Amino acid sequence: xxxxxxxxxxxxxxxxxxxxxxxxxxxxxxxxxxxxxxxxxxxxxxxxxxxxxxxxxxxxxxxxxxxxxxxxxxxxxxxxxxxxxxxxxxxxxxxxxxxxxxxxxxxxxxxxxxxxxxxxxxxxxxxxxxxxxxxxxxxxxxxxxxxxxxxxxxxxxxxxxxxxxxxxxxxxxxxxxxxxxxxxxxxxxxxxxxxxxxxxxxxxxxxxxxxxxxxxxxxxxxxxxxxxxxxxxxxxxxxxxxxxxxxxxxxxxxxxxxxxxxxxxxxxxxxxxxxxxxxxxxxxxxxxxxxxxxxxxxxxxxxx
Numbered sequence: 001x002x003x004x005x006x007x008x009x010x011x012x013x014x015x016x017x018x019x020x021x022x023x024x025x026x027x028x029x030x031x032x033x034x035x036x037x038x039x040x041x042x043x044x045x046x047x048x049x050x051x052x053x054x055x056x057x058x059x060x061x062x063x064x065x066x067x068x069x070x071x072x073x074x075x076x077x078x079x080x081x082x083x084x085x086x087x088x089x090x091x092x093x094x095x096x097x098x099x100x101x102x103x104x105x106x107x108x109x110x111x112x113x114x115x116x117x118x119x120x121x122x123x124x125x126x127x128x129x130x131x132x133x134x135x136x137x138x139x140x141x142x143x144x145x146x147x148x149x150x151x152x153x154x155x156x157x158x159x160x161x162x163x164x165x166x167x168x169x170x171x172x173x174x175x176x177x178x179x180x181x182x183x184x185x186x187x188x189x190x191x192x193x194x195x196x197x198x199x200x201x202x203x204x205x206x207x208x209x210x211x212x213x214x215x216x217x218x219x220x221x222x223x224x225x226x227x228x229x230x231x232x233x234x235x236x237x238x239x240x241x242x243x244x245x246x247x248x249x250x251x252x253x254x255x256x257x258x259x260x261x262x263x264x265x266x267x268x269x270x271x272x273x274x275x276x277x278x279x280x281x282x283x284x285x286x287x288x289x290x291x292x293x294x295x296x297x298x299x300x301x302x303x304x
Contacts, residue, residue, distance in 0.1 A: 087278045087280050088243075088244060089237050089244070089246055090211070090246055090248070090276050090278055091244045091246065091276055091277060091278045092165065092214075092244070092245055092246055092247060092275035092276055092277070093242070093243075093244040093245065094160070094161045094164050095164050095168075095242060095245075097118065098118060098160040098161060098163060098164035099157075099160065100114065100153065100156065100157055100160070108151070108152065108153050108156075111151075111153050111156045111157075112151050112156055114156070114160070115146075115151070115156045115159055115160055118160060118163060119146075119159075119163065122142070122163055122167050123136045123137075123141075125167070126167070126170060129170075129174065131173055131174060131178065131179065131180050131181055132170060132173075132181055133180050133181050133182045133183065134181070134182075134183060134184060141184070142162070142163055142166040142167070142184055143162065143166050143184035143185050143186045143216055143217075144159070144162050144186045146159045161214065161275075162186055162214070165214060165216055165247075165275045166184050166216065168239060168240075168245065168247070169181075169184070169216065169218055169234070169247070169273065170184075171239070171240065172230060172233045172234055172239070172247075173220060173230065175233060176222075176226055176229040176230040176232075176233050177222075177223075177225075177226045177229070178220050178221070178222040178226045178227070178230050179220075179221045179222050179223070179226070179266055180220065180221045180222075181218070181219075181220055182219040182220060182221060182268075183217075183218075183219040184216060184217070184218060184219075185216070185217045186214065186215065186216050186217075187215040187216070187217050187272065188215065189213050189214075189215030189250065189272070189274060190209075190212065190213055193211070193213055193250070193274070198211055198213070199211050199282070199284045199285075200212060200213055202282075203282055203283045203284040203285070204283045207279075207281070207282060207283065208279045208281075208282065209279060209282065209284075210278070210279055210282035210284035211276050211277070211278060211279075212276065212277040212279070213248075213274040213275070213276050213277075214274065214275040214276075214277075215250065215272055215273070215274050216272070216273050216274075216275070217270065217271070217272050218270070218271045218272075218273060219268070219269070219270050219271075220268075220269050220271070221266045221267070221268050221269075222266065222267060222269065223265050223266060223267070224265070224267060227254075227267055227269055231249055231252075231271070234247040234249060234271075234273055235247060235248065235249060246276070247273045247274070247275055248273060248274040248275075248276060249271060249272075249273055250272040250273065250274050251271075251272045252269055252270065252271040252272070253269070253270045253271075254267050254268070254269050255267070255268040255269070255270075256268065
């Protein structure tokens with residue numbers, strides 16, 4: 001008894017330590033089991049990731065999905081840059097003086113006044129030019145016959161753009177030394193362009209086409225050199241200090257009846273040019289991959 005009393009504190013501390021160690025051993029065992037489970041799960045996930053990575057490497061010619069993704073991203077950036085360049089270079093933007101943008105909210109009366117002012121200005125500019133063959137007093141001198149009364153704003157905008165295109169072509173004639181501008185005639189051309197693959201029809205319902213073309217048939221008489229320079233000048237995007245004034249040469253026909261016994265060196269050329277509008281919000285080109293995915297569901301590249 002005396003022995004127990006003498007060593008009571010030691011015995012109590014020993015018992016407490018044994019109990020604590022027993023509990024701690026149980027906790028450590030649980031932690032160890034949890035760690036083992038997590039280690040096993042991590043190994044399994046790592047193996048799964050490697051299998052997916054190698055599978056993608058096989059699928060994409062040795063490039064893992066991440067590298068292939070970067071490649072697609074680079075290709076997309078290049079495609080977007082090219083598209084923006086095409087949109088900028090292919091368009092024929094109406095000159096500010098032939099636009100209604102600055103007076104869009106003023107009503108039809110002022111729109112008609114703008115048209116009449118520009119019509120008089122262009123008529124006076126070309127009536128004494130010797131190279132300008134059409135009679136400027138004729139309603140159809142610039143390739144179209146405008147309505148004289150009850151004009152609407154869309155009609156005015158259309159007439160102004162046509163007048164801008166015709167006067168631009170006439171100034172190209174002057175700059176390149178073409179002998180004579182014989183005739184101008186606007187043509188409907190979008191359907192013809194569409195048949196040969198130009199996206200002038202909507203790619204989706206309720207949207208404007210990617211391209212909308214305004215066709216102008218131009219008949220001129222010129223030397224070979226002047227005709228060559230004229231074709232180049234039409235297609236130059238920058239004209240008279242303005243950018244995006246590209247005129248596409250759609251087709252042309254050359255005539256020279258006196259070829260075998262020439263009396264002069266002039267060639268008669270009939271050229272169809274197109275002034276394009278570009279709709280950057282168009283869904284063209286249509287997503288062919290999306291159409292394929294509706295009928296099949298291939299496995300997507302692995303993503304972490």
